Amino acid sequence: xxSHPPRIGIIGSGAIGGFYGLMLARAGFDVHFLLRSExxxxxxxxxxxxxxxxxxxxxxxxxYVSAADMPPCDWLLIGAKATSNEQLAPLIVQAAAPGxxxxxxxxxxxxxxxxxxxxxxxxxxxxxxxxxxxxxxxxGVIRHQALGAVNxxxxxxxxxxxxxxxxxxxxxxxxxxxxxxxxxxNLALARWQKLVWNVPYNGLSVLLGASTSPLMxxxxxxxxxxxxxxxxxxGAAACGHVLPAGYAEHLFQVTERMxxxxxxxxxxxxxxxxxELEAIYAEPLARARAAxxxxxxxxxxxxxxxxxxxxxxxx
Amino acid sequence: xxSHPPRIGIIGSGAIGGFYGLMLARAGFDVHFLLRSExxxxxxxxxxxxxxxxxxxxxxxxxYVSAADMPPCDWLLIGAKATSNEQLAPLIVQAAAPGxxxxxxxxxxxxxxxxxxxxxxxxxxxxxxxxxxxxxxxxGVIRHQALGAVNxxxxxxxxxxxxxxxxxxxxxxxxxxxxxxxxxxNLALARWQKLVWNVPYNGLSVLLGASTSPLMxxxxxxxxxxxxxxxxxxGAAACGHVLPAGYAEHLFQVTERMxxxxxxxxxxxxxxxxxELEAIYAEPLARARAAxxxxxxxxxxxxxxxxxxxxxxxx
Numbered sequence: 154x155x156s157h158p159p160r161i162g163i164i165g166s167g168a169i170g171g172f173y174g175l176m177l178a179r180a181g182f183d184v185h186f187l188l189r190s191e192x193x194x195x196x197x198x199x200x201x202x203x204x205x206x207x208x209x210x211x212x213x214x215x216x217y218v219s220a221a222d223m224p225p226c227d228w229l230l231i232g233a234k235a236t237s238n239e240q241l242a243p244l245i246v247q248a249a250a251p252g253x254x255x256x257x258x259x260x261x262x263x264x265x266x267x268x269x270x271x272x273x274x275x276x277x278x279x280x281x282x283x284x285x286x287x288x289x290x291x292x293g294v295i296r297h298q299a300l301g302a303v304n305x306x307x308x309x310x311x312x313x314x315x316x317x318x319x320x321x322x323x324x325x326x327x328x329x330x331x332x333x334x335x336x337x338x339n340l341a342l343a344r345w346q347k348l349v350w351n352v353p354y355n356g357l358s359v360l361l362g363a364s365t366s367p368l369m370x371x372x373x374x375x376x377x378x379x380x381x382x383x384x385x386x387x388g389a390a391a392c393g394h395v396l397p398a399g400y401a402e403h404l405f406q407v408t409e410r411m412x413x414x415x416x417x418x419x420x421x422x423x424x425x426x427x428x429e430l431e432a433i434y435a436e437p438l439a440r441a442r443a444a445x446x447x448x449x450x451x452x453x454x455x456x457x458x459x460x461x462x463x464x465x466x467x468x
Numbered sequence: 469x470x471s472h473p474p475r476i477g478i479i480g481s482g483a484i485g486g487f488y489g490l491m492l493a494r495a496g497f498d499v500h501f502l503l504r505s506e507x508x509x510x511x512x513x514x515x516x517x518x519x520x521x522x523x524x525x526x527x528x529x530x531x532y533v534s535a536a537d538m539p540p541c542d543w544l545l546i547g548a549k550a551t552s553n554e555q556l557a558p559l560i561v562q563a564a565a566p567g568x569x570x571x572x573x574x575x576x577x578x579x580x581x582x583x584x585x586x587x588x589x590x591x592x593x594x595x596x597x598x599x600x601x602x603x604x605x606x607x608g609v610i611r612h613q614a615l616g617a618v619n620x621x622x623x624x625x626x627x628x629x630x631x632x633x634x635x636x637x638x639x640x641x642x643x644x645x646x647x648x649x650x651x652x653x654n655l656a657l658a659r660w661q662k663l664v665w666n667v668p669y670n671g672l673s674v675l676l677g678a679s680t681s682p683l684m685x686x687x688x689x690x691x692x693x694x695x696x697x698x699x700x701x702x703g704a705a706a707c708g709h710v711l712p713a714g715y716a717e718h719l720f721q722v723t724e725r726m727x728x729x730x731x732x733x734x735x736x737x738x739x740x741x742x743x744e745l746e747a748i749y750a751e752p753l754a755r756a757r758a759a760x761x762x763x764x765x766x767x768x769x770x771x772x773x774x775x776x777x778x779x780x781x782x783x
Binding site for chain 1: 519530548581672675676678682683686689691692695764765768769770771772774775778
């Protein structure tokens with residue numbers, strides 16, 4: 154499909170963008186990183202990865218502080234928070250080659266719908282669901298604890314085959330970099346699947362100040378996690394997305410076998426950054442409600458987190 | 469009904485026992501305080517009250533460290549936490565005159581049922597619902613911020629008139645001490661009414677680390693408080709206790725006009741004391757469930773608080 158090997162741009166190089174960008178660079182791809190607060194540190198010291206799966210890795214990378222300086226990219230992986238998509242949209246467009254594929258490596262619902270109007274009509278938009286325990290230890294320093302898969306689904310764009318070929322091509326890039334990646338025929342379903350994990354664990358880590366191990370060790374929090382997961386499964390079904398049987402139980406068991414992990418929302422809370430409440434809570438709640446499904450525990454968690462978010466950053 | 473003026477015993481003199489005991493002593497009643505950790509301080513310095521309603525008050529009081537040393541009391545006001553009723557039962561019996569009236573000034577459901585088997589058959593058991601903003605600043609030092617009413621209802625004992633006369637007599641004691649007090653013909657209903665306040669505010673103060681003013685200032689926590697209140701009203705109705713119309717709205721508005729207040733459960737959490745989860749959450753949830761009524765938000769709050777309670781005091 155490409156006369157030249159694909160050029161990959163990484164927008165927002167926190168834990169997610171940094172990890173996948175570095176893995177792709179290590180595999181020999183031509184990767185370009187757009188950075189903000191970490192630019193200086195990455196220019197001076199490169200990117201470092203301490204991975205329990207892939208070992209230690211340190212690389213000099215092609216880093217930019219301005220999208221205008223980047224070469225046109227065929228693939229753009231967006232690892233920034235969903236809360237910053239509006240400001241990022243012009244930069245994404247600026248860095249995009251004609252017919253570029255933009256992949257939102259973000260959680261929640263509605264992130265593609267929010268970004269789509271700001272993109273050109275020749276651009277493809279995909280969603281990427283990351284199942285990975287990764288965090289940022291310092292500017293340019295990433296720790297990868299476990300897992301790593303990225304599942305891709307097509308959202309919108311000029312593809313004539315519902316994006317099947319592009320999604321397979323994208324999954325192939327990740328696979329070539331040693332990363333598990335599946336093509337998801339239904340992005341909306343895939344996003345609801347990921348919410349089965351994010352809704353309980355992200356929120357409860359903030360609300361209870363607890364990482365996954367203590368949450369999985371206490372009978373009360375276990376019951377609460379399962380009740381929240383069941384609500385998400387019901388919400389998805391009400392919206393027409395019937396999840397695979399036993400999917401919640403599967404994620405529950407995966408989490409039980411994971412190393413102790415602090416979800417990203419906890420780090421956002423500790424650093425008083427905006428919490429991704431719109432995509433992970435408000436939008437799923439609104440869609441389920443519109444489909445006649447109430448999610449009282451999820452709503453309570455959203456209300457409690459909204460209170461905490463306002464307390465973190467008073468207007 | 470009494471040949472001698474009633475002798476009043478106060479068991480557990482934290483904020484509640486200390487406040488009401490001191491007010492009754494100020495009014496000239498013969499009041500005896502059973503103390504544990506505060507005994508030394510109260511013997512040396514008496515009891516002090518700083519009341520926004522009644523002014524400053526300081527009194528030497530009749531204090532005891534052992535129930536065996538107390539004279540037989542006609543009325544026993546139990547101000548200790550419901551979590552300590554089992555240990556207190558023998559002391560209550562020891563301090564009780566024949567035909568004594570025991571008043572549980574505690575929140576929640578099931579506290580009388582739990583204590584009753586440990587009392588003598590000649591003893592009357594009443595419940596007292598305190599609508600008051602009061603806390604303990606130091607041993608023997610109490611701050612009263614607002615309100616103050618005690619509503620009394622009869623639970624069980626040898627009264628031939630369902631306890632109507634005794635409840636009126638008890639309310640009369642409080643009224644003689646300048647305290648608002650109503651006789652409640654239905655104690656179970658009165659306990660559910662009080663839960664409409666305790667379920668949201670006690671739990672959310674711990675979960676969100678917030679006192680009443682910030683909880684009442686944020687639209688998310690306001691909605692959550694109202695949703696929790698509505699669940700309690702529904703749970704009560706399912707159990708056959710239909711609350712007065714507009715009761716939840718009334719308590720919500722009362723709280724809006726209150727000075728900023730940290731509920732007692734918050735203080736228990738900060739001092740890593742056991743939280744009163746059984747009486748305020750578990751028992752109402754069990755009764756509503758048995759009546760076919762689910763209270764998902766209340767249950768979630770209970771699960772979250774149970775997690776916090778276990779974290780506060782690891783086994």
